[in-house]
Amino acid sequence: MIRKTRIKRTWLAAAVIASGSLLATALPANAETGVSASEIKLGITLPLTGAASPGYNKIGNAINAYFKYVNDNGGVYGRKVTLIQKNDEYSPQLSIAKTNELILRDKVFALVGPLGTANFTAVHKSVGLAKRGVPSLFLNTGFSGFSNKKSYPSSFMILPSYAMEAKIIAQFLKENHAGKKLGIVYQNDEFGIDGLGAFRAAGTKFDVSIPYTSGTQSAATAQTWVSQLAAGGAQVVVFFGVTSATAPLLAVAAAAKYAPQWILGSVGSDPLTLRALGVPVAVLNGAQTPAGNPSPNDTSDEYVKQFQEINTKYNTGSAFDDYVLQGMNVGLMTVQALRAAGKNLTRKGLVRAMETKGSTFASVAYSPLGFSRTSNVGHTGYYMAVMDANGDRKPFGGTVTLYTTDSGSGPVVKSTFKRPAMPAKGLPSNS
Amino acid sequence: MESWPKARPAVRKKIAIFILIGWVLLIIGDRVDELRVYQGAQMAMYTIALASIVLLTGYSGQVSLGNGAMMAVGGYGAALTLNNLGTPIWFAFLMAIVTASLFGALLGAAAARVSGPYLAGTTLALAVGLPAIANQFAFLGGEPGLLFDVGFPPERFGEEFTQYKWFFWIASFIALIALFITSNILSSRFGRTWRAIRGNSLAAELCGVHSARMKVLAFTVSSGLAGLAGAVLAMTISLVAPGAYGLALSFALVTGAVLAGISSLPGVVLGAFILVVIPEISVALADRLGDADKLNNYLPGLIVSVLLILSVIFTPNGPGENLRKHLHKKPAH
Numbered sequence: 032m033i034r035k036t037r038i039k040r041t042w043l044a045a046a047v048i049a050s051g052s053l054l055a056t057a058l059p060a061n062a063e064t065g066v067s068a069s070e071i072k073l074g075i076t077l078p079l080t081g082a083a084s085p086g087y088n089k090i091g092n093a094i095n096a097y098f099k100y101v102n103d104n105g106g107v108y109g110r111k112v113t114l115i116q117k118n119d120e121y122s123p124q125l126s127i128a129k130t131n132e133l134i135l136r137d138k139v140f141a142l143v144g145p146l147g148t149a150n151f152t153a154v155h156k157s158v159g160l161a162k163r164g165v166p167s168l169f170l171n172t173g174f175s176g177f178s179n180k181k182s183y184p185s186s187f188m189i190l191p192s193y194a195m196e197a198k199i200i201a202q203f204l205k206e207n208h209a210g211k212k213l214g215i216v217y218q219n220d221e222f223g224i225d226g227l228g229a230f231r232a233a234g235t236k237f238d239v240s241i242p243y244t245s246g247t248q249s250a251a252t253a254q255t256w257v258s259q260l261a262a263g264g265a266q267v268v269v270f271f272g273v274t275s276a277t278a279p280l281l282a283v284a285a286a287a288k289y290a291p292q293w294i295l296g297s298v299g300s301d302p303l304t305l306r307a308l309g310v311p312v313a314v315l316n317g318a319q320t321p322a323g324n325p326s327p328n329d330t331s332d333e334y335v336k337q338f339q340e341i342n343t344k345y346n347t348g349s350a351f352d353d354y355v356l357q358g359m360n361v362g363l364m365t366v367q368a369l370r371a372a373g374k375n376l377t378r379k380g381l382v383r384a385m386e387t388k389g390s391t392f393a394s395v396a397y398s399p400l401g402f403s404r405t406s407n408v409g410h411t412g413y414y415m416a417v418m419d420a421n422g423d424r425k426p427f428g429g430t431v432t433l434y435t436t437d438s439g440s441g442p443v444v445k446s447t448f449k450r451p452a453m454p455a456k457g458l459p460s461n462s
Numbered sequence: 463m464e465s466w467p468k469a470r471p472a473v474r475k476k477i478a479i480f481i482l483i484g485w486v487l488l489i490i491g492d493r494v495d496e497l498r499v500y501q502g503a504q505m506a507m508y509t510i511a512l513a514s515i516v517l518l519t520g521y522s523g524q525v526s527l528g529n530g531a532m533m534a535v536g537g538y539g540a541a542l543t544l545n546n547l548g549t550p551i552w553f554a555f556l557m558a559i560v561t562a563s564l565f566g567a568l569l570g571a572a573a574a575r576v577s578g579p580y581l582a583g584t585t586l587a588l589a590v591g592l593p594a595i596a597n598q599f600a601f602l603g604g605e606p607g608l609l610f611d612v613g614f615p616p617e618r619f620g621e622e623f624t625q626y627k628w629f630f631w632i633a634s635f636i637a638l639i640a641l642f643i644t645s646n647i648l649s650s651r652f653g654r655t656w657r658a659i660r661g662n663s664l665a666a667e668l669c670g671v672h673s674a675r676m677k678v679l680a681f682t683v684s685s686g687l688a689g690l691a692g693a694v695l696a697m698t699i700s701l702v703a704p705g706a707y708g709l710a711l712s713f714a715l716v717t718g719a720v721l722a723g724i725s726s727l728p729g730v731v732l733g734a735f736i737l738v739v740i741p742e743i744s745v746a747l748a749d750r751l752g753d754a755d756k757l758n759n760y761l762p763g764l765i766v767s768v769l770l771i772l773s774v775i776f777t778p779n780g781p782g783e784n785l786r787k788h789l790h791k792k793p794a795h
Contacts, residue, residue, distance in 0.1 A: 122605075122703075122705045123605075123606050123607060123701060123703055123705070124607070124699055124701055124703050124705050124706040125705065127699045127700075127701065128699075131497075131500065132745075135495075135496050135497035135500065136497055136745075149605070149606030149607075152606070153606065153607070153699075153700075153701050153703075156609060156611065156700050156701075157699050157700035157701055159625045162614075162625065219604065220604065220605070220606050221606070244597050244604055244605060245604075245605050245606075246597075246605055247597070
């Protein structure tokens, strides 16, 4: 009797599930995913909260602010560009879950500026971005592995790789800090190891080498770093980590009266964020850092000036710093890419447009762009900068001396490249 | 196959039911879109994890808040086997069961003397501490974790057969087999012995049941199941990372088990469904309330906690259990 009831219930449940699923079947796809007559949907995963979020959590809103400006001025061939932000707290498996949401539920056209080396590596593999053909533009990471076109056919970098950055710093160390004791603190994953490998290849010998696990940065762990650095007598310390790790390192060192020459990697060196995290501006004074863009306070720069105006109008409440500048630049590049892909917008078309026309796009950074049919490489160089007593960034030696290189064994050379002018009113008209 | 005619009618009917469910899943998998297929794979994973709780807590009466940790052990066991020994996928899943069972046996032996809230506390400590061990050893991949790649679906299924559908097929297949075996174990003398221990450990001992040994056995089998679930979870995200097996997972599992009926094996399907639906509900809620993404990160955890508190207050054995009692009109035990 109970058995019969159970079997009946099983049949019933099966019938209910089957009919329910038929109703839930998706409608056939319409044109390209994420593109309609009036809208282009883009997605980004980044740390909006969590240990690694300070600074980076402004990037999404900055990109969005730029998109709103463009939308108010006709959009891209009449379509509004919207950015859906998902918080992944810098955790790879959250990035996977959120990217699944973006692609399967929100059905975005492409990813723009996904942040984090370990995050994008995990997402690309797990969500199968290559097989799906989902373009990912202007990754917010400099891991040189992403420039491999075969492994990452539809992804495009924008930042110079960490290997490039390390090579340029290595050259700078040779030219300006020869003979001094060197120390390095780096994030113990592909991001930091990418840089470390390039330093080794360039022949830089670090007397003190301190890895830290992402997520463990704090005042307490910074104490151990400073003790080791001071004990090893490091006179120049290179830092290759995120901003929320730079801050305790600098603050603890200042308190311990340990004052080496700091060389802060580009990822964790934004002065405004560091000051907000409690680093006294006096400590930042004299810190050296590779930079790709002009200082966000340099209103004599046409890009900075235009972006600042957009920020004031469309991103109120967000102070204009490196991250906002970077975000708006990604917005500018994205709109140029969407325009270059033409009115009949497809994912394949976007990838092709990036490969064939991407290297000519206007960007605030000084170095040339390396996009081509065989390369995902974005910007290819840095100039060295120094922070002053106001925490502002000035070029080392007074004027911008741009160095370009590759992620491999190519030489570091001085470059005379002149970047394209900012489009009129910051609105691209390319095609 | 030749033992089929000899198998009791009850087992034959069970096999038929499971095959029928398998067919239905196959058909459903073809009809729904990719998001639902992916959620289907997650549901299959949850059913296995919840089955481990039903066995451990519902049947042998040992409360464990550390199932997330056992899932982690299984996940890492599978990934390390696959990546370092290059074995076929099924062997990696087998190793997940083996490694998690071994850990479970150790845990069971240590925990046999503890019960009730003390056992809960011990297993809670495990849930918090074990995944973090991955950060200490480089070969465990640290925070970014290890890759777990089960490979692409076979080419003869065609271009349209997506990766997630392949996960759904594998996860469902594993879930069906695991549930079938678990169901047999639970309706065997082992199941009866465990229920005796849960009912009254002293009385069971007086009847000749070796209470401690059976408790450890419960931990071992339950952990093996949890480890299998952990490997299936790793498959769905192609990744084994400590963050995937955190405390939130353990709590979600306990909640799912309580809601679905702590000692009801068929209830695990309902529990798994609830666990997969909660993020959907929170997305809908967050959209309604605005500031979608900030809310989205906290709502699922909030909903799980509220459900757990409510069910502990009103239906300690879970609403599923109350329903079952009502339908069968006889006490659960």
